[in-house]
Amino acid sequence: MDGTQNALLVPSTTDTPLLQVTGLTRLYGARIGCADVSFDLWPGEVLGIVGESGSGKSTLLSCLAGHQRPDAGQILFDGTDVLALSEADRRRLLRGDWAYVHQNPRDGLRMGVSAGGNVGERLMGVGGRHYGRIRDTATDWLGRVEIAAERIDDRPSAFSGGMQQRLQIARNLVTGPRLVFMDEPTGGLDVSVQARLLDLLRGLVREMGLSVIIVTHDLAVVRLLADRLMVMKSGHVVEAGLTDQVLDDPQHAYTQLLVSSVLQV
Numbered sequence: 001m002d003g004t005q006n007a008l009l010v011p012s013t014t015d016t017p018l019l020q021v022t023g024l025t026r027l028y029g030a031r032i033g034c035a036d037v038s039f040d041l042w043p044g045e046v047l048g049i050v051g052e053s054g055s056g057k058s059t060l061l062s063c064l065a066g067h068q069r070p071d072a073g074q075i076l077f078d079g080t081d082v083l084a085l086s087e088a089d090r091r092r093l094l095r096g097d098w099a100y101v102h103q104n105p106r107d108g109l110r111m112g113v114s115a116g117g118n119v120g121e122r123l124m125g126v127g128g129r130h131y132g133r134i135r136d137t138a139t140d141w142l143g144r145v146e147i148a149a150e151r152i153d154d155r156p157s158a159f160s161g162g163m164q165q166r167l168q169i170a171r172n173l174v175t176g177p178r179l180v181f182m183d184e185p186t187g188g189l190d191v192s193v194q195a196r197l198l199d200l201l202r203g204l205v206r207e208m209g210l211s212v213i214i215v216t217h218d219l220a221v222v223r224l225l226a227d228r229l230m231v232m233k234s235g236h237v238v239e240a241g242l243t244d245q246v247l248d249d250p251q252h253a254y255t256q257l258l259v260s261s262v263l264q265v
């Protein structure tokens with residue numbers, strides 16, 4: 001992808017991509033998970049990855065986030081070769097600078113720990129020790145994701161699906177991560193709950209100037225959140241560009257099919 005073109009989109013002062021991905025490939029035996037994926041992500045940019053089920057979105061995201069190791073390719077985060085990091089350094093990255101919002105909040109929360117504990121734990125992971133301050137920050141973050149302060153000692157299992165997802169978002173964003181991975185963050189929720197969550201996410205992304213890679217099969221989600229899109233089919237990126245450009249004037253036959261199938265619904 002052309003770095004010169006992307007640089008025009010970036011509100012940040014830096015002229016180095018936050019993430020540089022080159023030739024990323026993950027195979028499952030003879031089956032392609034994702035193949036030869038390359039892109040740059042600039043600070044403050046939201047990149048949407050779309051495609052039908054089985055197109056390789058989750059495989060790509062999990063390789064990027066270090067949940068599984070690619071067979072080939074390079075990932076540079078702020079110039080650092082992520083695949084060459086020691087396990088301890090990779091974990092440190094995942095605790096603070098990186099965040100991962102799972103589709104199912106249960107995968108991203110500790111269900112046996114209170115709401116405040118879920119948020120506070122992440123602060124402690126980056127060195128927070130002052131209990132009072134951690135609780136104040138957790139309370140503040142619960143408010144930011146529209147969870148009443150009096151629910152701070154409740155466990156997530158007592159929350160609705162939408163509340164659990166908002167709590168997972170608070171837990172992830174409390175450390176001010178430099179890069180946020182999101183896997184279908186609004187999937188599995190009722191339509192009205194999805195709309196509210198999307199609104200909240202859009203506000204936080206803008207307010208915090210977050211750099212985000214978001215995987216979804218829902219084009220409405222990327223229309224609202226993403227600056228740029230990559231369209232995947234059978235593990236390959238078939239089209240990439242500005243979100244409005246790709247959705248309003250799709251060039252690849254597969255993207256045209258994706259867009260028109262949504263319009264027909």
Ligand SMILES: Nc1ncnc2c1ncn2[C@@H]1O[C@H](COP(=O)(O)OP(=O)(O)OP(=O)(O)O)[C@@H](O)[C@H]1O
Nearest residue numbers: 028031032033051052053054055056057058059060
């Ligand atoms: N653990 C695995 N073992 C074998 N094949 C896998 C595995 N995970 C994914 N695949 C295969 O890799 C390809 C890409 O799958 P992937 O789950 O990344 O796609 P996806 O676009 O995220 O789909 P979905 O939206 O359904 O999650 C598919 O052909 C899938 O069958």
